[in-house]
């Protein structure tokens with residue numbers, strides 16, 4: 001695919017405040033580096049990173065409309081609006097910017113919750129978003145360290161952190177987030193008995 005990288009960057013930059021654009025640039029660098037190291041396609045990683053938060057600053061009503069118009073899972077409406085920008089953003093860049101690479105679109109779509117059976121590119125974008133150098137939430141250092149050794153372990157830790165954070169605040173957890181975590185556990189060779197039997 002022949003991407004017009006500069007045009008995509010400009011189109012994305014216009015959707016968001018400067019601080020979010022700076023986050024996007026850091027995700028871009030982090031994603032390209034992770035891709036090079038793990039054998040994912042660095043060009044696709046760069047494009048997916050540029051576009052991953054395309055709809056992040058769209059008003060809630062516009063995101064809600066997007067869920068209906070693009071026939072995205074309606075159950076999203078029962079969960080936090082922070083989840084909506086990922087699937088709506090994927091459809092918006094398909095429609096508005098002519099992005100038709102399904103691997104790139106999937107990486108944008110799954111970047112907040114992950115999904116069971118994530119591709120290497122999806123894992124790279126999910127993690128780059130979590131560990132980019134501007135992130136300072138608690139536990140991020142450990143995820144950065146794990147990401148140098150094993151993407152699956154790093155993603156598991158990131159999801160553990162997110163799920164525990166959501167539970168601690170009394171928020172709902174989107175089922176796909178839990179399913180992604182379970183899938184990571186299945187993908188990691190276990191050195192301990194998986195579960196205690198009672």
Ligand code: DGI
Nearest residue numbers: 053080082111112113129162171172173174177
């Ligand atoms: O868009 P970014 O801020 O760069 O990052 P993101 O798309 O990963 O969004 C992070 C937010 O998403 C963070 O506040 C936690 C939230 N989140 C992730 N999984 C879930 C979730 N929120 C809910 N309610 N449920 C989830 O399963």
Ligand code: FE
Nearest residue numbers: 052053056112
């Ligand atoms: Fe996001």
Ligand code: FE
Nearest residue numbers: 027052053129
């Ligand atoms: Fe992001």
